[in-house]
Amino acid sequence: MRSIPGGTFVALILSVLANALGSYAGKILVFPVDGSHWVNMNLLIEGLHARNHNITVVRSASSWYVKEKSPHYTSITIPLPEVINIEDEDFFVSFLSKILEIQRGGASILTFISFYWEMLTGLSEIHRQASQLVVEMFKNQQLMQSLQDTQFDLVLMDPGLPGGVLVAHQLQLPVVFNVRWITSGEGHFVVAPSPVSYVPTSGCAVPDKMTFTQRVKNMFHYFLNICIDTFVVSPHYNRLCIQYFGPDTKFYHLLQSIDIWLMRVDFVFEFPRPTMPNIVYIGGFQCKPAKALPSDLEEFVQSSGDHGVVIMSLGTLIKGLPADITSEIAAAFAQIPQKVIWRHIGEQPQNLGNNTLLVQWMPQNDLLGHPKIKAFVAHGGTNGIYEAIYHGVPVLGMPLLFDQFDNLLRLEVRGAAKVLDVTKLTSQSFLQALQNILQDPSYQRNMERLSSLHRDKPLPPLDSAFFWIEFVMRHKGAAHLRTESIKLPWYTYHSLDVISFLIVTMLAILATAAAMFHLLCCRLCRMRKLKQE
């Protein structure tokens, strides 16, 4: 093996050793997003801490999930004048009931518009406050100096609230994203070409093989997302970019200049689409084998005999569905021979069957991994979906908000889920769909196929995340994997200038040829005339 100079060689050996032993001690500055996003980020933080890295988490004073004290990180708390909690439970309950009202057709067009307007204003407000956190940091010169002095190796952040890229730019640090969505849409759309003809826009709930109408809808959502980004989200950060870095620094360029995107996506689930070399897919990185159930739950599960058990959960955010809907569901559950474990918060339905156990919380992953579980009634949040895929449990989906429609559609297209419209749900339709999943073996078979594909990887997704985070630390970035093509003007990116030039040149050549031909004809005519005269 060729020797390479002292420093590089030692660094290489160290890095290989460190990778093997997990002992490369780096300093990582983390910008998380609160709420359910934090669950994902915290998993990475715990793992990185176990690999001997020093983690510093930036949180706002009113942060809800991100605690000030942790055995895994030290924190920097930024006081903010006022705060909306974006994953506040009461907010979501009222939000959901409004949506259900609109979807059930009980709302006028005015209600719809005012609701949509409210949503956009809320989104803008969230980003205004997230950008305010950056302002507060930049104002605090002592803090910025101490961050500079700490000599971090890396900024790790969730670009759902992307203020951290400005801080990273100021500190000249490489950045790794832990990402499912950015600002107002799909992270992919920022980095990779995404032909709208087969790449579904986020929130559009269309498959990759679309009808003409679906393609029109997809195009509409694409422009909608661009508008939301241009007028609602980006202005907050662009303003700061101009203020702190001058007019040449665009917020979108900062987003696109980051080193590695750890995308919480797996192609067992997501439709195949163009990607870039600096996107690493870690979808399902949180999945792990099931542990034994608590003895009372195990006893309940075993009591189901050969029929098995159905479990139902609508995630952490939704306290409860309206009573009329839960009543329909309870009635349906009462009619199946399976036992049911239902994570239900709120008033107990009157018509609950004897086979149904209501719980305030359930060890979801351990249940999904239990051989007696036959189906999972779920809202379609990303984490639950990946756990279902990992354990191969078919899903009856009831999407309520956000990406849940997109998520469940993907399982449905692959024959691993049935999706119900909550607003039209009756005990009859719920029962029929559930029985369909329990009795038609194709759902189970398709989910198992997804599971076996998902588990068959050269490297488990969590290890892949650690590898690339440490890769960026070892090499102080991953510039060779990212394109800076987005910095081209849009007409250059799409080659419109070259195409125009070629068309003009061709026309000029044709015109010259035509003129010469015309001249030649005239001459010939004149000569013939002269001859005739």
Added chain:
Amino acid sequence: MRSIPGGTFVALILSVLANALGSYAGKILVFPVDGSHWVNMNLLIEGLHARNHNITVVRSASSWYVKEKSPHYTSITIPLPEVINIEDEDFFVSFLSKILEIQRGGASILTFISFYWEMLTGLSEIHRQASQLVVEMFKNQQLMQSLQDTQFDLVLMDPGLPGGVLVAHQLQLPVVFNVRWITSGEGHFVVAPSPVSYVPTSGCAVPDKMTFTQRVKNMFHYFLNICIDTFVVSPHYNRLCIQYFGPDTKFYHLLQSIDIWLMRVDFVFEFPRPTMPNIVYIGGFQCKPAKALPSDLEEFVQSSGDHGVVIMSLGTLIKGLPADITSEIAAAFAQIPQKVIWRHIGEQPQNLGNNTLLVQWMPQNDLLGHPKIKAFVAHGGTNGIYEAIYHGVPVLGMPLLFDQFDNLLRLEVRGAAKVLDVTKLTSQSFLQALQNILQDPSYQRNMERLSSLHRDKPLPPLDSAFFWIEFVMRHKGAAHLRTESIKLPWYTYHSLDVISFLIVTMLAILATAAAMFHLLCCRLCRMRKLKQE
């Protein structure tokens, strides 16, 4: 862990075990390309054989590198009526001298056109013969039946000559490509969106950050490649598709429907560009640590003292450069304090220095991995370039043919190589460039940086190739990783139908609004008139 039904579970356990032990015995049908491509394919075959797979190689009777008998595979020999050997040495010597003549400006425009015409005719002839191999196979019903009966798990092929996809389609087998180029260009252009504004077309020798002129050139090459593909290459295979599978099966669709592309590319070398989930990058998979040199060579190398050694090789295809050029090179070599090992076939230059050792063959990888080697004078073939990157040796490039210009440009842009124009080479320019590389430490440093990035991978590229080949065998394909978007009509793929529809709709709305406004104005005017009267 959730149990999954007997068969699937056992298959999963077996596959995991097999993967760990390399003992999953699959049956693989291989369609190689002769010449230097075979070197790469053979490496995979040897590895797969070591992992207990049974390999069957399809070769033509006149095959040159692909032997009939091997300890690693059994072969099927197809007799062909007539054969051009595409990597025939004499052919390349005359080809090169013609190119040099043209590049030196010694040829008229007519010579140039006739030469280019000859090249295209040659290309067409190669593909006609390659497609003839498929015809001969399909004609031989006994052979086809025996292939069917063997129940292969996979077709592994080099799509440089893509006839194998038709056989795979006929046998309904999953396909893995071992690919650097397809038919008439870059494999990427078939599978992933490739904006011409920053993705260099193969053979164009422009970087990813282009000037306007370079972008015009790139666009021109892009159209040229499309034309070559449409009129020179594809017709041979499309004809067979129609003949054997009916008018609905397009050759390009077969190419795009394959499961995994093992792309002999690494982004340490290639510019970052869009890619698809079913492309696996195995660039440099052939690289391995250096072995000890034969004692006489080691003695020569050691005799160089602190100055070290320069090595030169122009690959397997080129027997020799014209005598006037080798003489200039020899003169330059004679003036450096380093020792030189020069792989030289043909007449020995008169002015050879005492420091220069001519050899007929050299253990290139072992030399590149030797700490005394200071620079590599090379033509820029892919294999040599990756070996140079792997061992961190800076390159003085003299591109002669094909992708060698593209390859060396990539190293030059990264500051790891200098590139010379062979047609303008003098001993002075050669000496200056070589001294530059030997004396300016940045070349060495940049190459070492590329080397450390290239070696830092979660999985060595060769293991990655084996993983994905076996993945396709385990799951009978990898359909979830590939898009079938190319089957859309071009106007649908580019959303032109949707855009037209939206524009027409918008115009209709505007026209209606304008008409109504006009009507309203007329009414108002008339009313006012009536009032005034």
